[in-house]
Amino acid sequence: MRRRRVLIPLLALLLLAGCTGGGSPARDDRAPKGSRWQPEPGTAWQWQLSGTLDPDVDVPVYDIDGLDHPASAVADLHRRGRKVICYLSTGAWEDFRADADAFPASVLGRGNGWKGERWLDIRRTDVLEPLMGARLDICRDKGFDAVEPDNMDGYRNRTGFPLTAGDQLRYNRLIARLAHDRGLAVGLKNDLDQIPELVDDFDFAVNEQCAQYDECAQLTPFVRAGKAVFHVEYELPTSRFCPASRELRLSSMLKKYELGAWREPCD
Template structure:
């Protein structure tokens, strides 16, 4: 016999539907953004944000900027990338205390930062999901997850290429599940295995180290490569960047407003 739901059951169903609707409303609508090769961009992670640079893409710190900042950039026709560190702990972030000491390895060369034990996905997945939720809730179009090549560095943990592949794919899935695009930061050696999992690449100093050809799989897949040099003049890398289809900038290490584009 079919049971007639009680008033309490009906109220519970309505509450569940309302909560589900609220959660879904936070998801970006439509297909996720796919930046194409040659797309110009601005990368600013320090100083007062200058929204006047006439480029279609801004890459800014996810913690430091509000939903209103993202909305204002959208009003100016920009797509906005959310910078996050996913492979290293930063003592200055508001969620720093949520990371167990056992996850923290050697310093990564930047003050207040230490490599993470990316093998511990049981602990890191919910922490990173919260950060990526923040990017989604602020309205970002994409995420730039940083420090995605710990296995090539002295982290204090015996990380392997297999560990890195699993972790990088986890981050890509978490971002995609929230309707945003995701970029592969550096990690050149694993591009052949990861190009299908990521929507664009972000690279530092491939020209200085004669590695830019390694990024070709992204260009061949019609995916942008956002590239920065710090120590070479533009005359040394822009001709090659134009030939390869990279979106290249000369920046200073602090990644402030100043830029010189190819």
């Protein structure tokens, strides 16, 4: 798995019961199709999952950990004119999250390479749908505009479960529906092989290292559909991927593995 990020312990202030973390009133509206936020190709962005949040990057979109940040941080970014994406894991269990004990052992698989994380048995939607719905409620209630669900390609990894491509399609579409029911736009994280089947279900894409692995052309269905592709590289200099990114209309930047505030955008 190529995802690179630093895991940040969850503050005790977060409760699974839909805590808003900053006192903002819960939003119970459901946005009809067509009224959700729809980022366009080439939209600049900032992705910060570690360190003290820097709200001063002059871009229209921020992607931050949805369970680590309070509603007040989202509101502050909104006041600065940003749209805000809620990062959370939907395909892996994390032992440092407030809801960790709510996951039965039967749905926990192999470790996914990151301390404290294990793949989930995405076939068990009877268990996972209410748990993921509760996490998405937190994103909604804090005022996020969209969600970035991570670990969405377990079927291509050694999870400990006999997951199929069909299992992954069903689960990814479930996550997209749950997000849309809450008025949230939703991005497809990596899972390049299933883009043709999933592009209509998701509002944008988030990708890591498609240039390093010569895969960026696989993201063009999103661009053709008028949907942004938020893309990062970690190891290549910008001179190696920015020209192609501009041609493909990707929203690309160079980041360090810890996904702190530092960025070097292609624009």
